[in-house]
Amino acid sequence: MMSQDExxxxxxxxxxxxVPVDCIVGVGTGSxxxxxxxxxxxxxxxxxxxxxxxxxxxKRLQGHGIEVLSLNxxxxxxxxxxxxxxxxxxxxxxxxxxxxxxREKIVAAASKKFICxxxxxxxxxxxxxxxxxxxxxPMARSSVARQLVTLGGQPKLREGFxxxxxxxxxxxxxxxxxxxxxxxxxxxxxxxxxTNGLFARRGAxxxxxxxxxxxxxxxx
Numbered sequence: 001m002m003s004q005d006e007x008x009x010x011x012x013x014x015x016x017x018x019v020p021v022d023c024i025v026g027v028g029t030g031s032x033x034x035x036x037x038x039x040x041x042x043x044x045x046x047x048x049x050x051x052x053x054x055x056x057x058x059k060r061l062q063g064h065g066i067e068v069l070s071l072n073x074x075x076x077x078x079x080x081x082x083x084x085x086x087x088x089x090x091x092x093x094x095x096x097x098x099x100x101x102x103r104e105k106i107v108a109a110a111s112k113k114f115i116c117x118x119x120x121x122x123x124x125x126x127x128x129x130x131x132x133x134x135x136x137x138p139m140a141r142s143s144v145a146r147q148l149v150t151l152g153g154q155p156k157l158r159e160g161f162x163x164x165x166x167x168x169x170x171x172x173x174x175x176x177x178x179x180x181x182x183x184x185x186x187x188x189x190x191x192x193x194x195t196n197g198l199f200a201r202r203g204a205x206x207x208x209x210x211x212x213x214x215x216x217x218x219x220x
Contacts (some may be wrong), residue, residue, distance in 0.1 A: 003063055005035075007119035007210030008083075011038040014082045014208045015216045018115050021046050024074045026107040027061060028082020029100035030056040032117050036081050038134065051077060053107045054100035055164050071110055080111035084118050084199070085130045091204040091220050092180045096133030096197030099163050105195050106126055109202055116204035120211045127180055131156070131171035133197040138168050140192020147190050148172050151183075 002010070012035035019025050019040070027037060027050045037057065040050070041064035049067035050171040051074050052058035057066045071077075073132040081105060084093040093116065095101055132153070136144045141157065153172035158208050161169055177183055180200035207218040 008032045011117040011208040011210040026077040026080030026111045030098045032083035053103040077111040081115045092200040100196040101197045114204045116207045127177040128175040131173045134170045135194040159186045
């Protein structure tokens, strides 16, 4: 049996084939993205640099000697590689377990192709068992929380955590998300919400899923 880390490493290796030569690549955040960064280091002479979705990923990239550019300087990116906390067969995702959802969503939106890399435990029929992270401006914490309760969720403040943008995270438990595209838009319209962790309007284009039988490639 392959361990979870071995599955993550396998999908990270598989994602390298989606990185064009001489490009600037968008890089996500989290344990699977870290494996991808380590694989990227092996071909760093073939790429121009990377745009990172968090300070943590930027540090890891720089540690490998990969140039990190700001998205403003890089412009449109050919590819973005990142993991997910949950993903469906429609390639809708919940992301933000690591708290980098806003920058992840921005880099994903600026990329032509989103390659999601996960192990098989992340594939679900319905999103919502994993608490949905929502980045909120601190002064709006209670008013946002009250509106989340009316939507049927139980919001909990992520204690002792501040995002790279200086905001807080409410993790919303108890949602069964039947229509992620609709809910993503609805949450974005709550005043004080910076971003929510539903990646459905702009889902993944390709899912590389690490399974016991090897890496499976899924598209919509």
